[in-house]
Amino acid sequence: LPAMSTELLPSWGEGEAKAAIVDFVTAVTTEGSSDYVPPADRVATFDNDGTLWSEQPLYVQLAFALDRIRDLAGDHPEWRDTEPFKSVLAGDMAGVIATGKHGLAQILAASHTGMSSEEFSRIAADWIATARHPKSGKLYTSMIYQPMLELLDYLRKNGFEIYIVSGGGIEFMRPWAEKVYGIPPENVIGSSIRTRYELRDGQPVLMRLPEIDHIDDKEGKPVGINKFIGKRPIAAFGNSDGDFQMLEWTTSGEGRRLGLLIHHDDAEREVAYDRTSAIGKLDRGLDEAPERGWVIVSMKTDWTRIFPK
Amino acid sequence: LPAMSTELLPSWGEGEAKAAIVDFVTAVTTEGSSDYVPPADRVATFDNDGTLWSEQPLYVQLAFALDRIRDLAGDHPEWRDTEPFKSVLAGDMAGVIATGKHGLAQILAASHTGMSSEEFSRIAADWIATARHPKSGKLYTSMIYQPMLELLDYLRKNGFEIYIVSGGGIEFMRPWAEKVYGIPPENVIGSSIRTRYELRDGQPVLMRLPEIDHIDDKEGKPVGINKFIGKRPIAAFGNSDGDFQMLEWTTSGEGRRLGLLIHHDDAEREVAYDRTSAIGKLDRGLDEAPERGWVIVSMKTDWTRIFPK
């Protein structure tokens, strides 16, 4: 067993977090164990931003939206004098933020709707193929967490069905999640806008409308899980209070359960943030994790490596 | 090959319908063929009512709703004098129908909402375990079509991922679809009501609200497919004009595709209905199937057996 452990999850240090994961997986996969769970019920759900990849200094999907506004600006001369577009085009993030929720909704509508789902899928795939992180200069798809890739792989090898359950856009993630994480489109759950089936030049398309369908965050995560999967997960992984209800829903089911939160406490190798962060705020989760038996992963001490080589 | 064919789909007669199915599956699974489709993209979607099981003389879920109103009537003395409940309790179907869409919505709200998703799942599972068809006296779950069970099995053996895409309720079907059809909860797509995550005595539950979330019929089927699966099917199976857009969406994609409609034309062994039926109306589909290359299956001549032994 010790020989096995050194091969398992190689980017995880030999601490409590790794032990909790391995204990859980061993318990639920050991036939005859009272904790045994048949493969069909081994459902594990993962948040994406800040759990599988970096979300600082701003959500990748927001970077995509801002890039797309800049791309489309040539067709919209009126944007030069209209907020929130004026601030986006000036690179004035404080100005963008000052436009509030209404401004953000306008940015999302202009960048994410008005095309077919298939067109949007290509736009997102094309963007992610070349877009780079503003600080590291690396592709966003290489700003993923090596220990989490190993964890996904470990769970898959143990018969788990893995889902992304993210506040991010479902159709933004699906075009690349399989290549990057090995998670196919049908296992990606996220926030969505409404679509409408219509004929365009005689060909059917699903047009993306500027109307919210589902916000897959906080209480919306268990709702999305129940709608899309129809089973309660036995393991859930997140990094912020937006994952609180997903972990609560998961770990309050009967039998052995695992809830785990990534704590971004490594300012040197990534970014340190938690209770007061505008992005990925983790406050209630830190307070209640001990009493709820949730595992807190310190990126600083539990992970020997952050990003893939 | 002829020896194989007699073993394949044994309840299908040796006609054009069976040949079209076998030709399609052979083409998309033959490596090196120009029609080859990798397993991850072999998505097949099936309507449920009238395609996998009987829907006459009334939708099974409606029978469930009416039974449940009768079960709950003791707690609702006011129903004795209030439509649509008065007609339900009097067994007066014409009276129920006369209450129209508003009456039906009240029946659905009273029978399908106000409990948690897990409670509803148990209620549906308990009901389907004993409920019987009003004419045959058989369990509803034995009023399924043997040729379609063989087709599901044939597709699964050829690497297809199979989904139900039904106008019926997603949480009504999920509790029994795996046992009856071998289709797990996460592969069942249907109409849904909204749910709300809340704490009840400190335990989280998803409460079923009397608000429509998604109507998975007609244009709603491609919308649901895109939302839940994120891939366009290569094969779609239905029986009514409610499946028209699902077949249109499926067969207008690139490459080899299969669209198939079950025609209920066997009054002796099941029920004969199509263009003017209130349930399972098939009119436009019959007209346009030839030009669209969709297969029409005659239950009378293409199926040597209807129900399992």
Ligand SMILES: [Ca+2]
């Ligand atoms: Ca997150």
Ligand SMILES: [Ca+2]
């Ligand atoms: Ca039908």
